[in-house]
Amino acid sequence: MSEKPMKSWPERTPETAAYWAGCARHELLIQRCLVCGLHQFYPRLLCTACSARTLEWVRAAGRGVIKSFTIVRRAVSEAYAPDVPYVVALIELEEGPTMMSNVVGCDVGEVRIGLPVQVVFDDWSKDVSIPKFTPADRPVA
Amino acid sequence: MEIGKNSMTASLRGRTAIVGAADTEVGVVKHMGATQLCVDAILRALADAGLDKSGIDGLITCNSMAEPYLYHAETIAEYLQIFPRYCISVGAGGGTTFTALHQAASAIASGICHTVVIAMADSLRSGMSRQRALAMQSSTGHPQFERPYGAPVPGYYALLAQAHMHEFGTSAEHLAAVAVAMRKHAARNPTAQMRAPISIDDVLASRMIADPLHLLDCSLVSDGGSAVVVTSAERARDFKHKPVYLLGVGEGHAHEHISQARSLTTSAAVDSGRRAFDMAGVGPRDIDFAQLYDCFTPVVLIELEDLGFCAKGEGGPFVAAGSIDPGGPLPVNTHGGLLSHCHPGNPGSMFALTEAVTQLRGAAGERQVSQANLALVHAQGGIMSSHCTIVLGRERAT
Numbered sequence: 130m131s132e133k134p135m136k137s138w139p140e141r142t143p144e145t146a147a148y149w150a151g152c153a154r155h156e157l158l159i160q161r162c163l164v165c166g167l168h169q170f171y172p173r174l175l176c177t178a179c180s181a182r183t184l185e186w187v188r189a190a191g192r193g194v195i196k197s198f199t200i201v202r203r204a205v206s207e208a209y210a211p212d213v214p215y216v217v218a219l220i221e222l223e224e225g226p227t228m229m230s231n232v233v234g235c236d237v238g239e240v241r242i243g244l245p246v247q248v249v250f251d252d253w254s255k256d257v258s259i260p261k262f263t264p265a266d267r268p269v270a
Numbered sequence: 271m272e273i274g275k276n277s278m279t280a281s282l283r284g285r286t287a288i289v290g291a292a293d294t295e296v297g298v299v300k301h302m303g304a305t306q307l308c309v310d311a312i313l314r315a316l317a318d319a320g321l322d323k324s325g326i327d328g329l330i331t332c333n334s335m336a337e338p339y340l341y342h343a344e345t346i347a348e349y350l351q352i353f354p355r356y357c358i359s360v361g362a363g364g365g366t367t368f369t370a371l372h373q374a375a376s377a378i379a380s381g382i383c384h385t386v387v388i389a390m391a392d393s394l395r396s397g398m399s400r401q402r403a404l405a406m407q408s409s410t411g412h413p414q415f416e417r418p419y420g421a422p423v424p425g426y427y428a429l430l431a432q433a434h435m436h437e438f439g440t441s442a443e444h445l446a447a448v449a450v451a452m453r454k455h456a457a458r459n460p461t462a463q464m465r466a467p468i469s470i471d472d473v474l475a476s477r478m479i480a481d482p483l484h485l486l487d488c489s490l491v492s493d494g495g496s497a498v499v500v501t502s503a504e505r506a507r508d509f510k511h512k513p514v515y516l517l518g519v520g521e522g523h524a525h526e527h528i529s530q531a532r533s534l535t536t537s538a539a540v541d542s543g544r545r546a547f548d549m550a551g552v553g554p555r556d557i558d559f560a561q562l563y564d565c566f567t568p569v570v571l572i573e574l575e576d577l578g579f580c581a582k583g584e585g586g587p588f589v590a591a592g593s594i595d596p597g598g599p600l601p602v603n604t605h606g607g608l609l610s611h612c613h614p615g616n617p618g619s620m621f622a623l624t625e626a627v628t629q630l631r632g633a634a635g636e637r638q639v640s641q642a643n644l645a646l647v648h649a650q651g652g653i654m655s656s657h658c659t660i661v662l663g664r665e666r667a668t
């Protein structure tokens with residue numbers, strides 16, 4: 130826990146406050162366009178498909194597949210060194226958008242492209258929780 | 271109104287030329303800071319052109335990480351005591367160089383100024399503490415949606431490599447073949463930072479950094495600077511060397527953050543390449559040699575494919591067959607590239623540009639490409655985000 134303050138903490142903006150508040154409640158929120166129905170991530174002022182400004186927050190199912198991944202052997206900084214080797218992956222959510230995350234709760238050797246995963250939350254503090262993913266066949270605490 | 275794909279853009283073909291080009295000492299350069307390297311590069315390029323500093327009326331630089339200034343180009347102009355009509359710092363990562371050339375050519379063609387120096391330098395190797403270098407690396411990625419996950423820069427590129435392997439069957443040996451080819455070129459270049467030959471096995475046996483990228487799949491960390499002098503095709507005839515003409519230039523911008531990429535395996539090099547080829551009126555088969563951005567080995571495979579030098583997905587076998595080696599059908603990075611010549615960060619692709627000029631002048635000595643008439647130079651910045659392609663030639667018309 131002591132090394133965590135040195136990690137790269139997300140600094141929320143007016144645009145992302147609802148997202149991070151959702152994470153703190155262990156809910157993965159993404160935007161949905163009220164005009165065309167597109168789901169998008171990260172949060173934006175406009176729908177990237179139809180340019181409408183009418184977007185609502187919806188709770189994503191938290192399920193997706195690994196689109197690509199790497200096993201990091203040399204950490205980006207001291208704060209991440211204790212986690213080596215760790216997986217950084219691009220996750221394609223069931224709703225469509227892609228997000229970067231870590232794949233946790235499994236051996237790094239099990240990770241492959243196409244692997245179904247589900248969201249879990251890593252609580253860095255009372256207010257900051259980072260969405261990560263674990264293989265879909267694992268029980269989630 | 272939507273701008274149509276076929277809308278006409280004013281052509282820069284043959285309007286401008288490079289009349290001066292030079293590099294500083296590169297590699298580990300302890301006796302000069304980044305600002306000095308930038309000025310040294312300018313002085314050398316001016317000397318190469320046979321031009322006094324008073325003959326410049328435009329200056330383009332990119333910022334330095336070791337010695338950053340709020341307004342970098344203005345600082346360099348002040349240092350030199352020149353008072354240009356056109357003065358900007360550009361920032362598109364490694365693609366910066368050629369977007370700067372695009373800017374310079376546009377400024378000259380539109381009459382804003384007549385002679386521009388583009389200069390870029392940094393001292394990532396000697397001018398930064400390990401702490402600052404790590405902090406710089408940690409600043410890559412979206413601050414909220416990527417950085418918390420702790421990917422080092424090679425990790426971002428590893429995501430592209432892994433996807434390419436999955437989709438096309440590209441192997442670790444294919445990636446390694448790029449590094450081996452770059453070292454073969456570097457062995458023939460006395461200024462290259464790393465010249466000792468390496469094998470596929472050496473690459474595969476080097477430390478894994480972020481699967482599938484080994485240490486030798488990653489480019490160098492260097493000091494160095496480089497500059498070119500660009501002027502109108504009309505003025506270009508009055509300089510010391512035969513001009514090298516800008517025949518085509520094109521950009522493509524797909525995303526900034528890799529998690530927002532529309533494709534992991536096809537890049538905006540498709541767009542930049544098509545735009546540059548269309549302007550020059552040539553195609554991939556007409557190119558005698560290419561200088562391709564090689565910060566990590568998979569990038570070269572994607573660029574070769576997206577620029578049309580081989581079929582999509584065939585980059586690995588193309589390189590493994592020796593196609594980009596010295597003496598191959600398409601020599602790539604005849605100076606040794608970022609993998610073996612030098613990589614001081616943002617200025618990285620400048621050295622590919624000055625090398626292209628040297629080759630097109632027929633002045634590359636032992637490593638001279640035979641029949642070097644038409645060169646393609648390509649760089650990307652971000653994480654395969656911003657792309658710029660240029661076509662250079664010995665003759666003004668193709």
Ligand SMILES: [Zn+2]
Nearest residue numbers: 162165176179
């Ligand atoms: Zn919409």
